[in-house]
Amino acid sequence: MSEDKKFELKKAVDQDGQAASPVLPDEVKNYLIDIDGTVTEDVPNEEPERMATCEPFPDALETLNKWYDEGHIITFFTSRTEDHRKVTEAWLNKHGFKYHGLLMGKPRGGNYHWIDNHLVKATRYKGKFTDLVTAEHEIQVFED
Structure with missing residues (x-):
């Protein structure tokens, strides 16, 4: 976790006194962000040789670093394999992306469906990073 974070995670322990996952304050968003086709070209x-030389989308770099500076959690979740971790980390660092974590090996394809006992919000990237706005859309939910 970065030293410049703007919040303190609540220390959580399980019933045996062992460390458990931290608890985020309500105002902190936990962003999970794809790399290829979202923050840089697809x-x-x-074609791993392209991973080191592609350029970030400027609006993505600016927006994600702003969210990080505001104290939100930034984790990249990519279909790049573990073999591509070093080139991916070097690329993120070279271009100045601020982030907390990098998850490799996301299955390729576009039909993701996240099920969680917490509220999950999803935003499909359509070519430009901006501040998020509230909109109403039809969603799938579990039948009562």
């Missing part, structure tokens, strides 16, 4: 795993 580079397939079959």
Whole structure:
């Protein structure tokens, strides 16, 4: 976790006194963000030589770093394989992305459905990073 975070995570322990996952304050968002096709051009795993030389989308870099500076959690979740971790970390650092974590090996495809006991919000990237706004859309929910 970065030293410049603007919040303190509540220390959580389980019933045996062992460390458990921290608790985020209500005002902190936990962003899970794809890399290829979202913060840079869509580079397939079959062309790893492009991973080191692609350029970030300027609005993505600016927006994500702003969210990080505001104290939100930024975790990249990519379909790049574990073999691509070093080149991916070097690329993120070279371009100045501020982030807390990097998860590799997300299955490729576009039909993601996250089920959680907490409220989950999803935003499909459509070519430009901006501040998020509230909109109403039809969603799938569990039948009562």
